[in-house]
Amino acid sequence: MAEVIFNKLEKVYSNGFKAVHGIDLKIAEGEFMVIVGPSGCAKSTTLRMLAGLETISGGEVRIGEKIVNNLAPKERGIAMVFQNYALYPHMTVRENLAFGLKLSKMPKEQIEQQVNEAAKILELEELLDWLPRQLSGGQAQRVAVGRAIVKKPDVFLFDEPLSNLDAKLRASMRIRISDLHKQLKQSGKPATTVYVTHDQTEAMTMGDRICVMKLGHIMQVDTPDNLYHKPKNMFVAGFIGAPEMNIRASRLVDKAGQLCLSIGDEAMPLNDRLRDKAFAHLGQEVFYGIRPEFVELSDEPFAGGCCSGEMVRVENMGHEYFIYLRVADYELTARIPSDKAKPMIEKGLHRKVWFTFDMSKCHLFDAKTEQNISL
Ligand SMILES: Nc1ncnc2c1ncn2[C@@H]1O[C@H](COP(=O)(O)OP(=O)(O)OP(=O)(O)O)[C@@H](O)[C@H]1O
Numbered sequence: 001m002a003e004v005i006f007n008k009l010e011k012v013y014s015n016g017f018k019a020v021h022g023i024d025l026k027i028a029e030g031e032f033m034v035i036v037g038p039s040g041c042a043k044s045t046t047l048r049m050l051a052g053l054e055t056i057s058g059g060e061v062r063i064g065e066k067i068v069n070n071l072a073p074k075e076r077g078i079a080m081v082f083q084n085y086a087l088y089p090h091m092t093v094r095e096n097l098a099f100g101l102k103l104s105k106m107p108k109e110q111i112e113q114q115v116n117e118a119a120k121i122l123e124l125e126e127l128l129d130w131l132p133r134q135l136s137g138g139q140a141q142r143v144a145v146g147r148a149i150v151k152k153p154d155v156f157l158f159d160e161p162l163s164n165l166d167a168k169l170r171a172s173m174r175i176r177i178s179d180l181h182k183q184l185k186q187s188g189k190p191a192t193t194v195y196v197t198h199d200q201t202e203a204m205t206m207g208d209r210i211c212v213m214k215l216g217h218i219m220q221v222d223t224p225d226n227l228y229h230k231p232k233n234m235f236v237a238g239f240i241g242a243p244e245m246n247i248r249a250s251r252l253v254d255k256a257g258q259l260c261l262s263i264g265d266e267a268m269p270l271n272d273r274l275r276d277k278a279f280a281h282l283g284q285e286v287f288y289g290i291r292p293e294f295v296e297l298s299d300e301p302f303a304g305g306c307c308s309g310e311m312v313r314v315e316n317m318g319h320e321y322f323i324y325l326r327v328a329d330y331e332l333t334a335r336i337p338s339d340k341a342k343p344m345i346e347k348g349l350h351r352k353v354w355f356t357f358d359m360s361k362c363h364l365f366d367a368k369t370e371q372n373i374s375l
């Protein structure tokens with residue numbers, strides 16, 4: 001059991017490239033923290049510094065009471081699962097699970113007990129005498145997770161462990177790993193978990209909290225709900241959520257005494273909350289942000305103020321449609337339940353429709369700083 005703390009953590013590679021720029025992060029004991037961000041944002045570098053697989057150029061890493069900067073991986077109380085896990089091909093599942101424990105000279109009975117325990121949690125009992133080549137991708141990945149569990153670490157580290165699996169298996173492994181974390185917590189042996197992924201669905205569904213990174217900086221650390229509804233900046237707003245939030249350049253304009261958002265040649269009235277927030281930015285360049293599910297469409301103008309666009313493309317998701325509108329020099333995505341979308345689509349594409357935003361869900365970003373000015 002241990003909390004994990006990064007204090008001004010830095011990484012400069014030997015070629016002089018600064019990959020991690022002095023990040024601060026506190027992960028509570030037993031917390032499931034997901035680190036997410038696009039390729040190259042230094043997720044793996046950060047995790048590898050925590051694991052002791054990469055030297056630390058500045059700042060410190062703490063696990064529990066200890067500063068671990070100069071400790072070897074095996075002295076840190078961690079276990080790590082990688083994307084490209086390699087099982088020993090000539091050893092059975094049981095032998096693969098036991099291997100690390102044998103090396104540490106654990107008594108035989110205890111090894112057997114810990115292997116059986118891990119096999120039970122991961123439903124590997126039937127497979128204990130199989131060889132890796134007889135396993136499916138999902139089963140093999142469970143063995144890889146099992147090898148981490150048997151060590152009973154204080155901290156679990158995962159680096160994109162599911163990336164090699166197909167979508168269905170990924171979904172079921174996601175649930176298994178989450179369940180495992182909950183089981184350990186309920187049994188009174190919570191394991192702090194740091195899980196790296198570039199997949200925002202994994203991040204949203206698994207994390208107690210999520211740390212969003214960009215180019216070696218932390219952009220926001222928050223609960224999934226807060227990242228989704230209260231993104232602190234444009235990067236987080238655009239990264240979290242699929243289909244993506246519509247984030248488009250605009251201006252705050254005064255229209256007949258009412259503060260509005262310019263959209264092409266038209267204007268959308270703000271609500272009271274946004275008006276208060278936006279007042280200090282009157283006349284400035286801003287970006288507005290609205291998730292596709294908070295865009296409403298109609299064949300008629302809306303009473304409370306709206307704008308218009310051309311319906312250019314639709315995608316049928318079954319229970320809903322993604323409808324793409326050409327508005328001024330950009331496109332907007334709307335996400336509309338099928339029963340509402342169908343009658344509109346049946347009237348044909350490439351015609352004028354009206355849209356409005358649920359303003360209680362609309363964000364405004366400062367064009368220069370990219371910070372959310374509407375929180
Ligand atoms: N050994 C190295 N020497 C120099 N630069 C490196 C080295 N390893 C990684 N980098 C650089 O550090 C940055 C972060 O790399 P890292 O592998 O941590 O990213 P990542 O977020 O894990 O990306 P991915 O999602 O692709 O796995 C990248 O710009 C990468 O090119």
Ligand SMILES: [Mg+2]
Pocket residue numbers: 043044045
């Ligand atoms: Mg990586």
